[in-house]
Amino acid sequence: MIVFEDFSLQRGGKPLFDVARATIQPGERVGLIGANGAGKSSLFALMQGKLHTDAGEVRVPAQWRIAHVAQETPALARSALDFVLDGDTPLRAAEARIAEAQARGDGAAEAEAHAAFADVDGYTAPARAEALLLGLGFTLDQTRAEVGTFSGGWRMRLNLAQALMCPSDLLLLDEPTNHLDLDAIVWLEDWLARYPGTLLAISHDREFLDAVCTAILHIEHCKLTRYSGNYSAFESLSAERLALQQAAFDKQQQHIAHLQSFITRFKAKASKAKQAQSRVKALEKLEKLSAVQAAREFSFAFRPADSVANPMLSLEAVDCGYPTTDAARTILRAVTLSIQSGQRIGLLGANGQGKSTFIKTLAGTLAPLAGRLQTAKGLQVGYFAQHQLETLQPDDSALEHLMRRAPSAREQELRSFLGGFNFRGDMATTPIAPFSGGEKARLALALIVWEKPNLLLLDEPTNHLDLETREALVLALAQFDGTLIVVSHDRHLLRATTDQFLLIAGGEVHAYEGDLDDYRTWLLKEAAQRRAGPAKAETAKTSAVPGRPKPRLGPLTKALARIEAQLDQGAAAIERIETALADPALYTGGDRDRLTELLRQQAQAREEQERLETRWLELQTEIEAAAQP
Template sequence: VREFSGGWRMRINLARALMRKSDLMLLDEPTNHLDLDAVLWLERWLASYRGTLFIISHDRELLDATVTEILHFDQQGLKQYTGSYADFESQRAMTLSQNAAAYARQQREIAHLQSFVDRFRAKATKAKQAQSRLKALERMERIAPAHVDSPFEFSFREPPSASDPLLKIEECRAGYEDVTILDNIMLSVRAGARYGLLGRNGAGKSTLIQLVAGTIPPQAGTRLEGKGVRIGYFAQHQVEALDFDASPLLNLARADKAMGQRTREQELRDFLGGFNFPGDTALEPVRRLSGGEKARVALALIIWLRPNLLLLDEPTNHLDIEMREALTEALQGYLGAIVLVSHDRHLVRTTCDEFLLVADGAVTPYDGDLDDYQQGLAARRSGMNDSGTAASPAEKTAKAPSRKDERGSAAAARDNRAKNIKALEKRAAILETKMSGLNAELARIDAQLASPGFFGDGTGDAVVKALKDRERVAGEVDAAEADWLKLQVEMEEGQAAAASRSNCTGTSPTSRCPLTAGRSCARSSD
């Protein structure tokens, strides 16, 4: 396990917590590092949990589905609200709306969205985006007052013009060295388009974003970037690439200088204030900041860049609900193109107009919305038949094999596994050696990037190379870990056959647990 990435270790720890029989469960941001499939599974599991649940989460839809009380820490006090998170918003909004200044601030936000709708509703090329903003406006009028006292207030400046399409990918193959993750990719990113990427963890969503960003070259095919394209790319390594010894203000000033600008310090300070870095807070070394604060600094640098193509790979990890809401609102007014990977369903719903499905090594347009995708996942897990309707008891009976057949099939499967186990163990050992080397290389690159003088010594080519090397190695680590886990599932399947007939909830023998790479889980009986 020590060879796994932090994300996989988090998933294993979460699975272990769920498997234990308990009367009280404490969860702190359980959806971080989960894909949408796993989040939906976890949501249903928690909704059926019979014990007492305390959960800290920035996933508002998870909270709506699982909790009946909200404890809100505010101004060094604690207040309890009865109901879901949506109920909490409504109740708190009634209090905050009495504040005239807060109400005026909300009206400015509404006017900003309405202005976009009024400007672009009649334009065919912008009609879809206008409708998306209109939906967000309708929702904002109902819930945004609960966030009007947020310490965050920022927006995207109008991006520079560029050719349309901004970027074209034609018959590309993408991966890392000799490992291909995606093949025959065809994608044209239009100006103003808003794409959401759907697919399970490990399917290649981050690989696709890296290909679009240009941080990994195509293994085959063509990537064509339009004239005037300015890409803003947020992923976890952007946080790690900050100068941790410098302040948020100095990091921003350097980014401003790299753009050929010399913006006044007060203007830079005002901008950082919108990310809740007021006064002397903007002068603190980045290394003293929390994970969420570091992520806010990285987002601030990207927004200051004024990109016309924004690539976001799980941007809300480590952000609290207030910052998530501020980012969601800011993206409503953003006029450039967006490619988004996120397990935050609220962010995806309000940001994306169309979707791409990344699955089975391919990228295809998804003809539906997020609700359709969720329903499809639920249908596959609940044993829906090919017509999309629930199988009748007669159908289930007709499909059920006899006990004798089951025993015969199980025996044959065990024989096959016994024959293959040695080969699987050998492949696993090779992968373990590979993962060890890759993690050592990743640690070396991270140490280089964390060096105080690395970004300031003028070796721009070295910085670019180090960042690209990190992207490549991190991708290889993910691919190797996925292969290793697949082998472990195959090797352990026989020994776990009895236990796998009970799932984590102990109620649905056929439920599959995405937290454990597709294996079924049984709650511990001790």
């Protein structure tokens, strides 16, 4: 087991742990949580022997093999597959023994080396490494590509795959979902559920912690507090513990007040002096309880959005992609849809399918390669890009960033606004270069909020945000009165802020009638295929539209009910129009404009009714198929 025994640690003069204690049993999957800077990464370093305690000790069984994710990846010329196989050190050691024995011409030693190679499952290693890479979103062709050809985010995936390939008794994962899309996260959760060793994971993704963890270790006030269960259980148990702590403190304060009252009243009275003195001693020996110190919760709100006509944004046969010197690289073809005021849309699809490309096209940072994109008058877009932090100027302050957006605003108004995002005093006027990723993300959000957008386009907005700031963002988005389109691997955010999904896959954008649970079910089936054989899984993956699972009956029947309600409304509207058209006065009064408008409305309503009837028939077919055993 892992034992944290009354240990203390300071870094840079700041106390991180003070007589902290906890125990982790073999085979447990533990989520390590706490505020930014609380000491989570330092705890990992202590377990790896990279740091040493100032007092007490941290004990990890000496024979345990520890695997962790490297933070840097050099631009190597070796293939991604070979890089991942490097994580299996016993495998590489057995391969080295075989090569040495062959070089010496020592047949007996070579036979022993081959036996050792078999013992470490060397013959299945390439297939296992391929399965890891495919699960994390790589294609078969990419497994043969050189490490140096991948971007930083994909290299972090390679590091994760290498750590998972490493035979280990203790696996340390620091924010493993940060560089993954939802598809890869679901696969990783399934893999970790089958991991036989002990897992410690630092994460700000509450649904990941819920899916993976059997216990939570919370760092707070330089102490470690252990909770059984997942993150949701921690929230409930933590609230109960704080309530009990406050109740005990209140009760003790009443007891202290009673003792103090007796001492004050009778300390000068001879007949009661002895009793008063005994209460003084009792008061001195009393171990004082602390009142609950509730952390100040961060919150913010979007400013009221100005109204805009519908459709606020429409695409007609739009090709989305990137212009190049030779020929345009088209990612999505013939996208036709309209965005209505008040819609709250989540985008689903595997990494590389075009979610960010689609968002960039909507935001206007990428021009359509073909087709037409129209925006309504008064549209104000707030766009948070996946790499938004890179657009900030490190030598400028938060106040200077905002002043560029609002050159005519009073400085005090800008300071007050930034204060609402926890940029107060010197923090508002000093360069942002030393800010943490979470602080920079908070500033990027503040700049968007200032613009009063009525259409929010968010591409992975929770990267770098801690749990508290993520929750503040979720609450702000839930109360946002404009239109929202979001790409996020944070399922808690998607569940809380969106009510419909678009699936981006196979070069297409289409409505997805299922929910996140349907999507997860399909992804797990795909992962099972990969475990059965990487090449077979890759063939299946390219022969079907990725990410288009068979929806459950529940969402289908709900969608059918919506269509039926719209059909009823449409029939009533057509009846009203036809009643108006039946009025003889319409034809004798000479109101040609009124007649023309009613005829236009009639044609439009009938066309919409026909579309809804077609969709109704499609849904009936899907329901019948889904109901089949």
